[in-house]
Amino acid sequence: MNMTSSAPAKTILFGEHAVVYGEPAIAIPLLNIRTYAKIHPSDKEFRLISENTGMNTTYNELDPASGIKKLLDLLMDELSISNLPPVNLQISSDIPIASGLGSGAALSVAVIREFSQYFQKHLSNERINEIAFEIEKIYHGFPSGIDNTTITYETPIIFSKSDGFTRLTADISKLPLLIIDSGIHSETVNVVSDVKKNYDNNKTYIKEIGSLVKTAKEALGNGNLKEIGKLMNENQRLLSQINVSCKELDHYIGIARQNGALGSKLTGAGRGGNFIVLAGDPEHRTQLKSIYESMGLRVFL
Ligand code: PMV
Numbered sequence: 001m002n003m004t005s006s007a008p009a010k011t012i013l014f015g016e017h018a019v020v021y022g023e024p025a026i027a028i029p030l031l032n033i034r035t036y037a038k039i040h041p042s043d044k045e046f047r048l049i050s051e052n053t054g055m056n057t058t059y060n061e062l063d064p065a066s067g068i069k070k071l072l073d074l075l076m077d078e079l080s081i082s083n084l085p086p087v088n089l090q091i092s093s094d095i096p097i098a099s100g101l102g103s104g105a106a107l108s109v110a111v112i113r114e115f116s117q118y119f120q121k122h123l124s125n126e127r128i129n130e131i132a133f134e135i136e137k138i139y140h141g142f143p144s145g146i147d148n149t150t151i152t153y154e155t156p157i158i159f160s161k162s163d164g165f166t167r168l169t170a171d172i173s174k175l176p177l178l179i180i181d182s183g184i185h186s187e188t189v190n191v192v193s194d195v196k197k198n199y200d201n202n203k204t205y206i207k208e209i210g211s212l213v214k215t216a217k218e219a220l221g222n223g224n225l226k227e228i229g230k231l232m233n234e235n236q237r238l239l240s241q242i243n244v245s246c247k248e249l250d251h252y253i254g255i256a257r258q259n260g261a262l263g264s265k266l267t268g269a270g271r272g273g274n275f276i277v278l279a280g281d282p283e284h285r286t287q288l289k290s291i292y293e294s295m296g297l298r299v300f301l
Contacts, residue, residue: 005117007109009033009094009101010150011179011267011276013172013220014235015213017195017244019144019159021203023210026217027146028156028172030179033300035093035106037114046084051092059084067138071108074131079119089114096298098185100268104139105147108132128152141189142196158217170220175228176279179300180292182248184272191244191269202242209238229262229278236265244270252297253277259291260284 008029015025048068049056062069072084089111095103109132116123123131129145129152136143146159156172157165195202212235219227236253239245245253249266256264256277263278279285289299 003117004036004038005110005114006034006036007106007113007151008154009035009103009106010147011101011274012146013267013276014216014231015209016146016266016268016270017192017239017242018206018209018213019146019161020142020192020195021199021206022161023206024158024160024163024213024217025144025146026156026158026168026213026220027150028168029150029154030101030300031154033094033101035091035095035103035110037107037110038090039114039118040088040090042086042088045086047088049088049090051090052097065138067104067108067135068111070138071111071131071135074134075112075115078123078127078131079115079121081119087118096181096274098187098273099181100186100188100266100270100273101179102147102151102268104188105132105136105151108135109148109151125152139188141192143192158213168217168220170223172220174223175225176282176285177301178277178279178285178288178292179267179274180252180277181274181298181300182252182272183297184246184248186269186272188269191271195242195244198243205238205241209235212238225262225278225280232263232265232276232278233257239266239270246271248272249275252292255291255295256288259288261288 008031010027010029013026019025046059095101095106097103112128112131129148132148133145136148149165156168159165216231253264261277266275279288292299
C-alpha cells in the first residue's frame, strides 16, 4: 500500500532576512512537526480537501493566483498529465500557518512527493526543491530558497543564495531548544517586502547578520551553548533594527531572558509567528516550557 507523503517544518536558527540579500543563514528541519498529503481514488472530479482549513474544492474553483493552483499546474506539466485524475487530494498539517515555520514550503514538498508516488514518476530531491522554490515566489515575493531546501532535504544546513546548501555536521538535535508560537499570524511576503523597501537603511545590519552567522556556525560546531545563546540575542537585536520584531515578540523574548535562557530570538519572517529559546539544559527547558504553556502559548520541543 502507498504511504502518505509528508514534509517537515523548519526553523531558522540564524540569518533570516539577510539570507534574501545573499548572506548565509542556518536552519534545521523540525522532523516531528509535519504536513501530510494523500491521494485517495474517487469516482468524481479532482478535489482538494484540507482538514485544517475546511477547504473542499475542485481545481476550477481554486484562486488562479494561489500557490496551490500554481503547484498543481507545475505538477501536471512535470508529470505530463493534461487533466487531474478523479481523486481527492487530502491535506493535513501540524504546522501553524503564517508563523515562520515554513508551512508553505512543507505543503508544496508534501504534495509534490505524493504526486510523484501516485504517478510513479521518481523526482529527485533536487527537482522537488526546484518546483517548491517556484511556489515560494508566490508565498515570499523574493524567497532566498532556505525554507524549501531545509524542508526538502530534511537536514540541518547552512545556506546562501550563491553557494546553495552545506549539511551541518554539528549535532543540533541535542540543543535544549524551544520553539514557541506567539499565536500572531504574519504574512512573510509583507515583511520581506518592507525590509526591501528600507534596504538602504537596513543594509549595514544585514551585513552584520551575515558575519554573525559565520561565527554561529563555529559555535554550533563546538557545541558552545553560552556563545550560541549570546549570538541568538545579538541576532535578535539586529532583527529589531530592521524592524521585523514586534512588541509581543519583544515581550515573550524578554520573559525567556528573565528566566535564565541563554538566548532567544524570532524565527522566520517575524512581526509575529514563532520565536526560539535556548535553555541551559533539558531540565531548564522543561521549566521554560511550563512558563510559556501557562501563558496559553503552544510550545514545540
Ligand atoms: O516566515 P517563513 O517561514 O516563511 O521564513 C522566511 C525566511 C525569510 O528569510 C524572511 C525569507 C526567505 O525567503 O529567506
